Amino acid sequence: MNNAPQSITELLERAQAIAGLSLQELANQVQIELPLNAKKEKGWTGQLIELSLGATAGSKPIQDFPQLGVELKSLPIDRSGRPLESTYVCMTQLLHAHGETWQQSSVRNKLSHVLWVPVLAERSIPIAQRIIGHALLWSPDKEEEATLRQDWEELMEAVAFGRVDEITARHGQALQLRPKAANSKVRTQAYGRDGQLIETLPRGFYLRRSFTQALLEKHFANLS
Known part of the structure; x- marks a missing residue:
């Protein structure tokens, strides 16, 4: 396993070095085996890239490169460069x-500085043949952060007032709050409308595809 990169420049150099490689080639470099079934190993591609680039956070709820203040996100895309999910x-x-405030939130912390690594990962492409694209380092501009903040505040207000089970994937312009659990039997506690404790599915924040597609288009437009 690589040592953690000591600077943003070193991190970007590592990301540039793996661009164009297949997942099989990258797995060979770090000496791990490809999963037989990509569906059963969801998250494996991200873990492979984390290992290759020297991420140190593991499963801790902090940025993947805490010493640099950078989060790593692999982004599956199609041949047209559009996010798949x-x-x-x-x-x-x-x-x-x-x-809790937006400034203190885990969402803002995670999204304050992101290294996006696109991966050509259409379902028709065998996992071994999926290709790593050129990474981009992104921080939200004022407009993007305002949108994220508004979504976060509206969603967290709904949670605080006991309406968590009324939140659907339709809520939020850029951010969604959706169930996130290994299976439907997993439960956690939340507050109901009358302030009572209820059992519900754990929830996670997600960025909409439209948001990540817009930031990719903006980035590559600036490069041309």
Whole structure:
């Protein structure tokens, strides 16, 4: 396993070095085996890239490169460069919505500085042949942060006032709050409408595909 990069420049150099490689080639470099079934190993591609680039956070709820203040997000795309799915950001603490601010939030911390690594990952492409694209380092501009903040505040207000089970994937312009659990039997506690404790599915924040597609288009337009 690589040592953690000591600077943003070193991180970007590592990301540039793996661009164009297949997942099989990258797996060979770090000496791990490809999963037989990509569906059963969801998250494996991100873990492979984390290992290759020297991420140190592991499963801790902090940025992947805490010494650099950078989060790593692999982004599956199609041949046209469009994201194939929404992007998981982090879990939310349903019992602690009261009093939490956007500035203190895990969502803002995770999204303040992101290294996006696109991966050509259409379902028709065998996992071994999927290709790593050129990474981009992104921080939200004022407009993007305002949108994220508004979504976050509206969603967390709904949680705080006991309406968590009324939130659907339709809520939020850029951010969604959706169930996130290994299976439907997993439960956590939240507050109901009358302030009582209820059992519900754990929830995680996700970025909509439309949001990540817009930031990719903006980035590559600036390069041309």
